[in-house]
Amino acid sequence: MVNISVKLEAQLPQGLASLLREIGEIAEARGESAYLVGGVVRDVLLGRSNFDFDVVIKGRAISLARQLARDKGWDIRTHPRFGTAKLLWEDFSLDLVTARSETYDRPGALPTVKAGNIEDDLARRDFTINAMCICLNPRIFGDLLDPHGGQVDLEQKLVRILHHQSFVDDPTRILRALRYEQRLGFQLESETNDLLIKHLTNLDTVTGERLWHELELILEEDLPETIILKANALGILQRLGIPLSNDEGLTECFVTARSVHDQSLSLHSISLALLAHRMDSEEIEGCITRLKMPGWATRVLRDTLHIMESVPSMEALDILPSEIYRMLKPLIPEVIASAAITSNSPTVQERLEIFLYNWRYVKPEITGTDLQKMGVSPGKQLGEILKALHDARLNQTVTNRDEEEILTRKLL
Ligand code: ATP
DSSP states (O other), rough: EEEEEEHHHSSHHHHHHHHHHHHHHHHTTTOEEEETTTTHHEEEEEEOOEEEEEEEEEHHHHHHHHHHHHTTEEEEEETTTTTTTEEEETTTEEEEEEEEEEOOHHHHTTOOOOOOOHHHHHHHBBBGGGEEEOOOSSGGGGGGGGGTTTHHHHHHHEOOOOSTHHHHOOOOOOOOHHHHHHHHHHHHHHHHHHHHTTGGGGGGGSHHHHHHHHHHHHSSSSOHEEEEHHHHHHTTHHTTTOOOOOOOOOOHHHHHHHHOOTTTTTTTHHHHHHHHTOHHHHHHHHHHHHOOOHHHHHHHHHHHHHHHHHHHGGHHHHOOOHHHHOOOOOOOOTHHHHHHHOOOHHHHHHHHHHHHHTTGGGOOSOOOOHHHHTTOOTTHHHHHHHHHHHHHTTTTTTOSSSHHHHHHHHHH
């Protein structure tokens, strides 16, 4: 049995390592067993940092989590139906889950879950590199359980499924495999690769929500475009309702998005809009339906369609800033940023960028309250004057409060 307690303690911040020991001691005192599982074990062995801890309890996870939360004064969220609890403090989160086994009644369906032991819990996982665990109980603290050969695959840089039916049971693992392959710089083990290709059509059995969840995880990776291009080449994106018939230049767009990225905008939404830019209206609606997209993502896709329609008119020489403002104001800023990245016209690019960094913040100094003090009663006229002042500011026909007052009197 390999013991990696020295490695674990060297790699984790002091407080976290002692927290794991504490969990093991609490479990021991309760006559239960605790194990650190999943991604964090893989990352400790690889020397990568990962502070999202998953702990499996052979026993009652929620009750143990409540005891820990009470002792520490931490917030706790529980899901009694799934036997899981989440503890939150500072930047870290700790999930405690009751050990379970899973069986699949039909491809793509959610599994039937039963209480199990740690071996069952590891056997339900996606890849060998994610199917290892570290014992936390005191006398065996740091012992590594690796029943599926995860360490060898880590050394050989391979993503390998645990059994032949894996992609049939849960086809979302197809997307997960590409994600780990890219993130870790690994390769799909050859049989895993063959089975992944063989079972691509099983993605059609998965609900939109689950596919969307995996697509979001891909968009959150450091280099999502690498995964997206491979998924497109394999015909996977097509099955998700994202038929990218042309993916030329996609990498450059993602690289530009990262280099010009402004912290106030969500890179994740910009990435989604970059994909939507390559789809037509029918494809966009098909994708929204297939992936049962949440409201914000639906808006990114539909706003992208609107901006693609508006962009040609933005090239006109005589178009006013206020006209561009009215076109762009209803759209979410990330969509505008992605249109600036994809546009071939320097004029359009410049105008979109000025809107993002300047025009969208421009406001007249005179407010509705000021106008009422000047005798304008609330209603249509007041709204029209405010709009005229705003347009004048954008078009720089007025540049300060005095000029705004002169214009207001003229309008009155
Ligand atoms: P990490 O990158 O650290 O693995 P993640 O956010 O990519 O984390 P999660 O989706 O949180 O992964 O999953 C955590 C663990 O749960 C994985 O390491 C894996 O062992 C298991 N897991 C998640 N999804 C599946 C799945 N569809 N099938 C089997 N096991 C899964």
